[in-house]
């Protein structure tokens with residue numbers, strides 16, 4: 001008997017900015033404060049929202065930061081944006097003015113690459129549209145090839161033209177489904193890594209050549225390729 005589809009997901013809404021010590025980047029960073037709400041949906045229609053409080057993440061590497069490491073007050077989100085730089089954020093929070101922007105260390109860049117690597121490997125992709133297209137295109141190709149095989153006498157003995165056609169149709173559908181799912185997932189992962197690195201480079205004015213150099217130390221091909229693309233796009 002089919003069950004009722006119920007989804008429970010945590011939704012984060014960006015709420016404000018503060019500064020804090022990021023243990024991954026090893027320096028003071030802009031910290032994004034998010035309101036977290038648990039949303040219960042029945043057949044994708046939200047029916048119940050429960051506020052869970054706030055969570056903090058480093059704006060540079062996007063990894064969680066302990067709220068105890070974050071300085072108050074939190075300023076509203078529209079009041080600052082990352083390209084303005086950390087000294088402006090400190091000033092807007094009522095702190096010292098005229099501070100110098102912190103230098104970008106290799107540790108900070110590795111922290112970014114490391115975060116992107118694990119995000120890309122853990123990402124979940126809704127394969128729905130990509131997989132369906134693969135099956136829809138693969139099935140007729142399979143049918144055609146199997147009928148051709150039947151005509152030239154390559155089909156399995158004892159199976160008639162209809163049986164061979166059905167076999168080709170199903171095999172083509174399955175092969176198309178698997179191939180398109182793999183391609184869709186790889187493309188989504190590469191896109192995520194490229195976007196994350198490009199955003200960090202734009203917001204923080206990073207040295208893209210240095211980032212691409214450091215990325216060669218990583219096992220993940222997704223990260224190495226994304227960093228190289230990021231460097232080449234600037235040229």
Ligand SMILES: [Zn+2]
Nearest residue numbers: 022025058061
């Ligand atoms: Zn960080």
